[in-house]
Amino acid sequence: MALRVRVCRLADVVPGELRAFAVSGVTWPVIVTYAEHELVAVPGVCPHEDVPLADGHLDGTELVCGGHGYGFDLKTGTCTHDKALVLRRYPITVVGDEVWVDLL
Template sequence: MSQTEYRAGSLAALEAGEPVITEIGGVEVALFLCEGEVVATQGQCPHAEGPLHEGEVEKCILTCPWHGWTFNLKTGLCGEDDSIVLQRFPARVVGDDVLVTL
């Protein structure tokens, strides 16, 4: 299956302090800033499908707003259950555009 790069949002929006949620080809993608780097993940929590863009991020740890489960944005690993991994997508910044590969 070939992969395609899509514009998912703007760097300025992320730098303003708010995660971005978007849908690309039927896939919900959430964008976060983690130590100055853009991270793209699945939009819903793999634990119970909570809206991850509404969660809190502190030192690259994302906390789901529904049940408080935590995910390392650098690795995708879940702090509460190591068998659960947050899906991440390749992302890069070109100018103000955040491009995500799906």
């Protein structure tokens, strides 16, 4: 069974920015941004050592963590520095102006 939650409004998502949105009842925020023209949603914490990913930056479609500089391809979730690490991509549903993601 999916756990679908409302994360933000579509208008809150700014291309080129890493905005983390708090989700009620969930420990970590969700980052919603664009990879090229694709809307993507990922966990707000790094799979390497739990550093907030919103403190990192975007380099094209790569999210670069501010912790140790590892890059994550937002198109696939793969880490460009350690193939064992994967940044989960949440399935997204846009309903009107609302962005919903499936956390489970």
